[in-house]
Amino acid sequence: MNYTRFITAVSAARKPSPIRLLTELMQKSPPSLISLAGGAPNPNTFPFKTAKITIDDGTAIEFGEDLMKRALQYSASAGIPELLSWLKKFQNNLHKPLTAEFSPDQGQMEICVTTGSQEGLCKVFEMLINPGDNILLDTPAYPGTLAALRPLGCNIIGLRSDQDGLIPDSLRAALSRWRPEEAQKPNRQTPKFLYTVPNGSNPTGTSLPYERKKEIYEMARKYDFLIIEDDPYYFLQFNKVRYHVCLFYSQNYFWNLDSLFAGKEIEEEIQINTPKPSQKN
């Protein structure tokens, strides 16, 4: 899927910085290469040489000198390549997104590391919102989301939720003021995206059942809007739904923001090799 129609003119005008591209090239080069192209600090001058972190079960994680030099050096903007491929494997094992198999022009799954979900949210909103755009939000909403959205001058359409999260009929009613064809017009007024917290929503604590996600996803396709899925609480569910857990139907039309903070849980998840497609939420 081509996302250009959703992106603001400012965002579309951005080009990758040549320095960041050179950094990526340097990372793939042999250590003997002395690059005079980009300004990389001499790692021998870095103040921290090694580090050791002990986690609550007593396991120690050690950063030797080489790793420390790597960690403190400039790297590619999306994240250190090894971390990105670990995260891709993690997403594949956990959620099996169909987009992982897509070609880049079909909208292949991409990952970018940010300092938490909040930074991801701010980046996504800036990338998508022009003043006056209509956007959909399930309420009551996380105050950090409102704080990021309000200064951007969009028109926030609040949707109702109950004990199972966002009510599809409330979304249907909000969309009924437009015809689906209007979403294809260049100066579309139809909503650009729906923001939702599908697991353990903040502040309500509700989680969307699979059937609702499916219904909401179908409306996103019909009215051509994105689903911004903020998912910082996936690992905090009391009734753990493991193995093949569909995100928002795991197709394109959704962008996902995860927070990784529950180390042990994540370690267990990455070891799962045999997904059971019957278990969905």
Ligand SMILES: Cc1ncc(COP(=O)(O)O)c(C=O)c1O
């Ligand atoms: C729904 C929601 N999104 C995002 C965040 C921010 O997450 P992070 O700490 O990963 O930036 C929070 C934190 O409370 C939250 O509740």
